[in-house]
Amino acid sequence: xxxIRTHLSAKLKTYEIAQAVFCSVGTLNEFFKNEMGKTxxxxxxxxxxxxxxRMLLSxxxxxxxxxxxxxxxxxxxxxxxxRFKLATGMTPTExxxxxxxxx
Numbered sequence: 001x002x003x004i005r006t007h008l009s010a011k012l013k014t015y016e017i018a019q020a021v022f023c024s025v026g027t028l029n030e031f032f033k034n035e036m037g038k039t040x041x042x043x044x045x046x047x048x049x050x051x052x053x054r055m056l057l058s059x060x061x062x063x064x065x066x067x068x069x070x071x072x073x074x075x076x077x078x079x080x081x082x083r084f085k086l087a088t089g090m091t092p093t094e095x096x097x098x099x100x101x102x103x
Contacts, residue, residue, distance in 0.1 A: 004040075008047055009073030010080075014040045048072055049087040052080070056092055057100050065092045 003020045004012065017040060018028040032040045055068045063071070069080035084092050 004044060004047065008044070008051060010048060010075075011073040012044055045083075045087070049084065052084055052092070053088070053095065056096050059101060068092070
């Protein structure tokens, strides 16, 4: 979990995590599913969307959707927006309008 949080990116792959913790992908997936109740990929996706929501609502360092997409390692902002909408039911822009203070 520490490795995932430190290296969080849409480009992070399960085999990279497995290498970092010195086990096979199968062992990692099995352990993760048993301990966390979700796959490694689901956990990474959940953390990415949590971080995206945090960044979208930040008023200290307001970044555009494109900048957030880039920071989180997505290939482009349109793919990021689709993934965000699947996870939250709204686009990043709709999310900002609904939840960011002062908008």
